[in-house]
Amino acid sequence: MPPISLKTYQQAALDTLAAFARAARVKGPVSAFSELAGRPWHAGAFGDDLPCVCLRIPTGGGKTVLAAHAVPLLAREWAAVDAPVTVWLVPSDAIRQQTLKALQTPGHPYRAALADAYGEGLRVCVLEDVAQIAPPEWGRNAIVVVASIQSFRIEDAGQRNVYSFSESFEPHFRGVDERALGRLRELPDALVTHEDVERDATGVLAGFAGQPRWSLANWLALHQPLLIVDEAHTAKTDKSFTALQRLNPSFILELTATPIAAKTNVLYHVSAQELAAEDMIKLPIVLAEHPEGWPAAVFGAVQTQRKLEAEALKDEAAGAGYVRPIVLFQAQNAGEEMPPEKLRDYLVDELKLPAHQVVVATGKERGLDDIPLAARDCPVRYVITVQALREGWDCPFAYVLCSLQKLSSATAVEQLLGRVLRMPYAARRGREALNRAYAHVCAAEFSQAAHALADRLIEHMGFEALDVASMIAPPSSLPLWDNDLEKNQAPAPIQQAPIATNFEAIAASPKLLALPGVQQRAIAGVQQVVVTGHIGQDTEALLLAQVRGAKKQEQVREQVAQHNALVAAQAAPASRNMPFAPLPTLGYRLDAQAPLWPLEREAVLEAVELDLLAPQAVQLPSFQVAQESDVFEIGMDGARVALRLAGSAQMAMDWESSSIDADTLVGWLDQSLFKAPELAGFTQSQRRAYLAAVVNHQLHGCGVPLVVLAQARFKLTRAIEAHVGDLREAATRRAFQQQVLGLGDGGAWLIEPDWAHPHVFEPGRYPAPVASRYGGRYQFGKHYFPVLADLKDGGQEFQCAQLIDRHPKVRHWVRNLDTAPCGFGLPTSRGRFYADFVAELVDGRVALLEFKGAHLLNDPYEIEKRQVGELWARTSGARAVFGWLTIEGLAQQLDTALA
Numbered sequence: 001m002p003p004i005s006l007k008t009y010q011q012a013a014l015d016t017l018a019a020f021a022r023a024a025r026v027k028g029p030v031s032a033f034s035e036l037a038g039r040p041w042h043a044g045a046f047g048d049d050l051p052c053v054c055l056r057i058p059t060g061g062g063k064t065v066l067a068a069h070a071v072p073l074l075a076r077e078w079a080a081v082d083a084p085v086t087v088w089l090v091p092s093d094a095i096r097q098q099t100l101k102a103l104q105t106p107g108h109p110y111r112a113a114l115a116d117a118y119g120e121g122l123r124v125c126v127l128e129d130v131a132q133i134a135p136p137e138w139g140r141n142a143i144v145v146v147a148s149i150q151s152f153r154i155e156d157a158g159q160r161n162v163y164s165f166s167e168s169f170e171p172h173f174r175g176v177d178e179r180a181l182g183r184l185r186e187l188p189d190a191l192v193t194h195e196d197v198e199r200d201a202t203g204v205l206a207g208f209a210g211q212p213r214w215s216l217a218n219w220l221a222l223h224q225p226l227l228i229v230d231e232a233h234t235a236k237t238d239k240s241f242t243a244l245q246r247l248n249p250s251f252i253l254e255l256t257a258t259p260i261a262a263k264t265n266v267l268y269h270v271s272a273q274e275l276a277a278e279d280m281i282k283l284p285i286v287l288a289e290h291p292e293g294w295p296a297a298v299f300g301a302v303q304t305q306r307k308l309e310a311e312a313l314k315d316e317a318a319g320a321g322y323v324r325p326i327v328l329f330q331a332q333n334a335g336e337e338m339p340p341e342k343l344r345d346y347l348v349d350e351l352k353l354p355a356h357q358v359v360v361a362t363g364k365e366r367g368l369d370d371i372p373l374a375a376r377d378c379p380v381r382y383v384i385t386v387q388a389l390r391e392g393w394d395c396p397f398a399y400v401l402c403s404l405q406k407l408s409s410a411t412a413v414e415q416l417l418g419r420v421l422r423m424p425y426a427a428r429r430g431r432e433a434l435n436r437a438y439a440h441v442c443a444a445e446f447s448q449a450a451h452a453l454a455d456r457l458i459e460h461m462g463f464e465a466l467d468v469a470s471m472i473a474p475p476s477s478l479p480l481w482d483n484d485l486e487k488n489q490a491p492a493p494i495q496q497a498p499i500a501t502n503f504e505a506i507a508a509s510p511k512l513l514a515l516p517g518v519q520q521r522a523i524a525g526v527q528q529v530v531v532t533g534h535i536g537q538d539t540e541a542l543l544l545a546q547v548r549g550a551k552k553q554e555q556v557r558e559q560v561a562q563h564n565a566l567v568a569a570q571a572a573p574a575s576r577n578m579p580f581a582p583l584p585t586l587g588y589r590l591d592a593q594a595p596l597w598p599l600e601r602e603a604v605l606e607a608v609e610l611d612l613l614a615p616q617a618v619q620l621p622s623f624q625v626a627q628e629s630d631v632f633e634i635g636m637d638g639a640r641v642a643l644r645l646a647g648s649a650q651m652a653m654d655w656e657s658s659s660i661d662a663d664t665l666v667g668w669l670d671q672s673l674f675k676a677p678e679l680a681g682f683t684q685s686q687r688r689a690y691l692a693a694v695v696n697h698q699l700h701g702c703g704v705p706l707v708v709l710a711q712a713r714f715k716l717t718r719a720i721e722a723h724v725g726d727l728r729e730a731a732t733r734r735a736f737q738q739q740v741l742g743l744g745d746g747g748a749w750l751i752e753p754d755w756a757h758p759h760v761f762e763p764g765r766y767p768a769p770v771a772s773r774y775g776g777r778y779q780f781g782k783h784y785f786p787v788l789a790d791l792k793d794g795g796q797e798f799q800c801a802q803l804i805d806r807h808p809k810v811r812h813w814v815r816n817l818d819t820a821p822c823g824f825g826l827p828t829s830r831g832r833f834y835a836d837f838v839a840e841l842v843d844g845r846v847a848l849l850e851f852k853g854a855h856l857l858n859d860p861y862e863i864e865k866r867q868v869g870e871l872w873a874r875t876s877g878a879r880a881v882f883g884w885l886t887i888e889g890l891a892q893q894l895d896t897a898l899a
Contacts, residue, residue, distance in 0.1 A: 052252040065113065087225045169218075181222075227249050287439045288475050289442075292439060307433070503528060622722060663692075673691070732830075774787070780802075828868055
């Protein structure tokens with residue numbers, strides 16, 4: 001089985017990681033991180049030279065599959081090795097067993113990601129098996145060691161077997177270069193001490209004082225492993241830092257949903273919208289509060305399950321897969337009114353549920369053990385727990401959370417909610433009710449429950465306030481079972497109850513209470529200030545004035561930010577289920593009678609032919625080698641990396657020896673590049689002939705020694721990919737201009753809009769990346785989605801967005817995403833062109849609006865994008881317009897474009 005296809009956000013995270021690794025090799029981790037992340041580097045315990053970065057992936061985002069793909073990526077881009085040693089650290093033994101099983105099972109997507117790069121010679125093992133891997137295998141086969149961080153985390157290294165002197169490692173250390181052993185002397189607890197010798201009753205350590213131990217940890221440290229740290233927020237203690245330092249890693253990759261900001265270099269942050277757009281999680285969470293008490297919450301959850309199961313049967317009848325929606329009940333603790341056993345009795349005796357449909361899973365009762373919940377003949381529909389389910393337990397059928405505890409105090413609610421959020425098998429269902437999560441809670445009012453749930457999502461599950469703003473909806477805004485849903489249609493636009501936030505009323509001033517939307521009332525016997533509507537700067541200042549102390553004022557600011565995000569989300573047209581007019585894609589016909597085909601770059605590529613043996617194809621202008629003494633400098637695109645022939649990197653073959661030949665290098669290049677998209681369409685014999693010509697040119701035309709090419713093989717691979725990509729792009733541009741734009745002498749295609757297959761902006765599917773979101777105070781009133789992507793607070797594009805938002809002819813608009821399928825793009829010779837803004841006008845037309853700085857106006861590719869946009873509008877039959885906007889006379893240009 002091949003590796004699973006990566007989601008767009010997963011590939012984006014890996015692309016960012018690859019870019020960081022390449023830049024860090026040239027500029028160092030500090031500069032590389034600052035450029036890519038736009039934030040200062042936290043040196044922490046590892047300093048500025050060891051790359052230690054984090055991919056922040058919220059609950060349900062697939063951290064493990066990302067880690068599996070990251071191993072070969074870092075081996076190639078950072079370590080430049082064919083057979084890496086990786087230490088994969090997890091926070092508990094339960095997760096260790098789960099991860100180990102997945103990575104050892106042939107065909108499992110996690111193992112497939114590694115086996116695809118390293119073949120079935122890949123070794124995945126636990127610490128106890130490391131000594132059994134023969135020394136010759138290290139550096140020839142990729143090795144992944146899965147362990148819990150507790151195995152290395154200890155104050156006294158003598159208390160852990162991984163640090164102990166072991167004669168079983170004598171064959172491994174025999175013959176190790178003294179220079180390599182010297183690196184261990186800088187590590188904590190790596191050397192045999194005089195105390196060790198004195199305590200040794202066997203006499204084995206006599207004469208070893210001051211020498212590196214023959215230990216498992218030292219053997220791993222010798223190989224400078226790649227370090228994967230899962231749930232990395234649990235490894236931010238001094239003991240953990242020391243444990244990681246002992247392993248002498250070459251690179252540390254952290255994965256977590258909730259990083260500790262002051263101690264973590266977050267390189268890439270995935271948003272809830274990105275997960276939802278890729279069908280990874282169910283959104284929104286339809287939150288039903290039950291002020292009348294737990295019986296109503298339990299009954300509501302049971303009714304929700306029944307309705308969802310009916311929807312699932314309809315979905316399956318329409319051709320979808322089998323799903324049996326399950327409720328996760330969070331009962332109260334022992335000694336309270338409704339502990340697990342009593343809740344089970346209530347479900348069976350009072351609500352008359354079949355006993356075999358209800359299981360209890362607590363520390364004492366293990367009702368879920370060995371139950372295949374996804375099996376069609378499994379009867380379970382209700383799972384009762386209290387604190388937490390077994391670590392690593394997953395259930396794609398979990399749909400409903402019913403918590404009988406207070407959301408603000410239930411420490412395990414986020415774990416249960418995480419199970420409910422995950423989509424069944426990461427696939428969108430045909431019935432809309434099955435694409436949402438459901439929560440029934442005991443709370444006095446929606447606002448209180450929503451804020452408590454928002455706190456859980458933000459503080460413990462890795463989501464942002466702007467994420468949460470569009471993640472929670474009251475039943476009144478998204479009815480569970482209205483007529484529209486029975487017809488499997490989107491709900492009609494509705495008016496929502498206003499969002500209200502309660503602030504502690506310590507010294508509420510008359511001026512504060514006189515403001516619109518502000519009132520004071522007693523809630524549970526405590527005076528509070530209740531605010532509805534957007535909180536402006538003046539109102540926020542008066543709220544801050546009634547509290548003292550920096551900590552309390554910061555809490556008020558956070559409340560205000562969350563409140564405003566919820567208010568903005570509620571006001572967005574998408575949140576009110578208002579449709580956005582469809583936008584036509586472009587199609588082409590070969591002649592007037594031919595069928596209309598989708599116009600994509602790939603269609604143009606079919607007519608492009610490359611001669612890879614032409615002189616300009618064999619030469620690599622961006623790849624240059626300069627020699628100074630025993631150091632070679634490899635240059636690519638202006639960046640230079642020093643390369644010493646006597647390096648210590650692991651090699652799958654004797655790349656440092658002059659005994660290798662050109663055929664060996666050509667074979668390695670072919671193995672590395674046979675899946676490269678730039679070389680798609682060429683047979684193996686064509687590829688090998690081209691690669692042999694490239695190597696021959698470097699050897700004889702440029703005078704580069706073969707051993708240098710061999711050591712620089714990873715950079716040589718990237719240079720070949722880039723060069724062939726440039727050649728293909730130039731040829732495609734010529735064909736595109738002729739066939740699509742009609743600028744050549746040959747016959748052009750007939751281009752027209754395809755209204756039968758339009759692009760549609762869907763509510764809830766706007767995967768705005770966290771790092772690029774607009775977070776300014778200006779409130780955009782017409783943006784279709786609750787959040788805006790890629791917009792800074794100020795600057796020329798911000799001014800353009802303001803003018804669009806205020807324009808009387810604009811009904812609503814979208815800051816367009818530059819990724820399919822959620823963004824709208826037009827084909828170009830390089831791929832797709834995503835205009836900055838897309839608008840629906842009050843007269844029903846649609847508009848693409850592209851803003852350009854003056855310095856880009858004469859760029860050839862920018863001219864091509866303008867030509868494509870104008871072609872799209874010109875062929876639309878006056879149903880679409882295109883505007884090319886610049887800062888000079890911007891308002892007038894916008895008026896003209898929308899006229």
